[in-house]
Amino acid sequence: MNALSIVRNKWGITAGLAAAVVVVGAAAVYLSGGDTEPKPTNVSNAAGYLGAESSPSSPSLSAASAQPSATASARAGAGAKPSTPADQPPPIPKAGWIPVDRAAWNAQVAAYNALKIDPVPAGVGNLAEFRADCTYSHRLPDDPIVAPGLPGASHMHSFVGNKAVKASTVASDLTKFTATTCKPVQDHSAYWVPTLYDNATNKPVETTGFRVYYRALSKDSKGQMPMPSGLRMISGDAKKKKPTPRGAQGQFYCAFYGPGDLDGIARSTNGNWPICGGNATLHFMMQFPDCWDGKNLDSPNHKDHVAYGSGNACPSSHPVKIPAITFDIQYGVKGTPAGYYLSSDKEGKSASSMHGDAFVMWDVATMNKRTKNCVFQRRTCDNNGYQK
Template sequence: MPNVRGPVAAAGVAAAALLVVAAAMVTSADAATAVTVQAEAYAAQSGVQLETTVDAGGGQDVAYLADGDWMRYDGVDLGPAGALTVGFRVASAGTGGTGTVELRTGSLTGPVLAQVTVAPTGGWQAWTTLTATAAAGHPIGAQTVYAVMRNSTGPRDFVNINWFSFTQGATSSPTATASSTGWVNVDAAKWNAQLADFRAMPMDPAPANAVRVSEFNASCTYSHSFKDDPIVFPGLPGASHMHTFMGNHSTNAATTTDTLLANAGTSCAPAPDLSAYWVPTLYEHGVAVEPKAVVVYYGSRLSDPTGTVPFPQGFRMIAGNAKLQQATPAGSVNQFYCAGPGGETGRSADGNWPLCAPGATLMFQLVFPDCWDGTHLDSPDHKSHVAYTYNGACGGAYPVAIPSISFLLAYPTSGTADGFTLSSGMASSFHGDAFLAWDNAAQGHRVKNCIVQKAKCNTAGTF
């Protein structure tokens, strides 16, 4: 049994804005409203490890917790004054004895909001919901809540936790649903139909002189800019830093799969790619510098690409970390570079940005995950449903091979010693979002002909 005691993490699995999701879930005759907090969506922790759960909704749970381990959750909405039922979704193999999970407000030693005693449930993935009534006069509104593990038998693993819930006036156990937790389930019927059509497609044989590289692309130009992010802040216009959008011209905070497929036009070729792609805006001396060209490559980094399948409609994911603010001197990973005659001629005064020769171009390449859990179109942190392959294969919790997307951006500037800034901060914070909406047939033929067959295709999807 795993027994890894980890260090305190300064940042959790999800951004603070994603920690708490309110959902109108009918849990009793009172039709009470519950707030569900995923256990893995902590802002800080000590002694925590994560694992994939088989519980309803899938995703991850916080695993193998022992005495003294804790997680911190920011902005938990405890609602108004009055009765509050707290749910704890737990599992225990019983090997560590019986322990207690405490929820405290304000600090690790703050007032106890609610607590439950966890007895063996029959296994580390044998899930049950325990409930407790919050203390009378509990804090109201948005609060910082700590989950603290107590086990009198010593530092032995005694509990896994999938989620917590907070229900005003309810007397029965709330049930988590995918839509209320940040996990977005794929529509099984539509996905199975898409897969069936893909598998029935004939493969166009590549010519003898084809370059044997799994690849096709979408060739894009700049479309528009908004302080919107329909993946991280859906329905909240202006809630984000400034983003540079490529692809679907309709993309804004209200974007959904249906609005993308409604075909408002795109700044990408081919026309059947109605996806939305975006990155933080680059600034030089306070003036936005938009990319002159963006190529979105769809390829494969697998040893055997023949099992690769297309993206389901509405698939979304993020690569990079908008919160990563650290120096990126020459030789660092995840950095801008110069391509073309003369290349890089120097660095900015702070060392974080390249200076390009007059004939060279400022570039950035961003690579997305290429293995999928096969169940979710999105996850609370927009990353947990996907993973990068590091050994040339997909497996385990991420068994489905999807095309390896990468953005290659070219900016029409050489830079100065003053450097640049991103709307998200330092160069290290560069990141990208993909909200996919291809015509199924157009994407399917490209995946089969170009990726599965391992033949380099052009933007039109031909050899």
């Protein structure tokens, strides 16, 4: 993956470069500021590049309101064989409201609350985040969140992270089959997006970089809790079919070093896709919610159990402040006059149907430690911990 650029616009949307992997920030991500924040090399209206939408304002959240806690999941080695007897059918994936395992969540919270913060080496940045860097794993017309147990029922998806994910995947599978394309390997989660296709050739264009941030969107870490195991959610709208011309919200953009235009030096014939100049390639940013209802790991529309906070608070309906996932996706292409299309909108050939799914399953001790050290303490962490 090529090292790419740093971008900030007048709303404070930032994107940083780290470890030769593009790090493009989302709206309100770097509100915490700090003298380690990268200096911008390009100014543009980056607000249009985020697929997520804000939620209504919310009342304040006290530390006591975040009473639930997460899981101490059993974990087998990568490649372990399923233990289901031959005469017993595999578990049927559930849909709709899926309640959290209360005992497991309470155990995780207790462990998190008892956890001491590790000593911080000199020079660590103050962006409240940790991350996983992932690569392309596989492609299937499956969606274990939207169409659980129904292979082939979805448009084509490109998966990163857990290598075993398919339509029938349930949360326990993520702890049994832990082979992953992510670093750190303690992230057993699965992440996926609709497959991108070259409009001229109809051939898939897979991601060449896929960074998943877990970060604070607020300036205040009061009540910060870890992510519960098995949480699943969706950002974006697969049914949205609106054009994405230059400057539109939810479009792909170009990332690069030095001066240039995020919207590209030109556009595809239909106007929906940028054509990048210089060393720039296509990117997409996607922001997930940072508040959870503390009760359910999923909901019928895969969104109602989570919500976006407002300012430094979560709404009373979703009082548990969790790390906000951000997808920072790179495609190793520069754009063409023919443009592209997503598997979720082959006819319209716009980028507005771009969306992402996250099926979260970390080693619990790692999730707790990264949340406590990095998000709660508001320090910058990479794949291995504190980042200098």
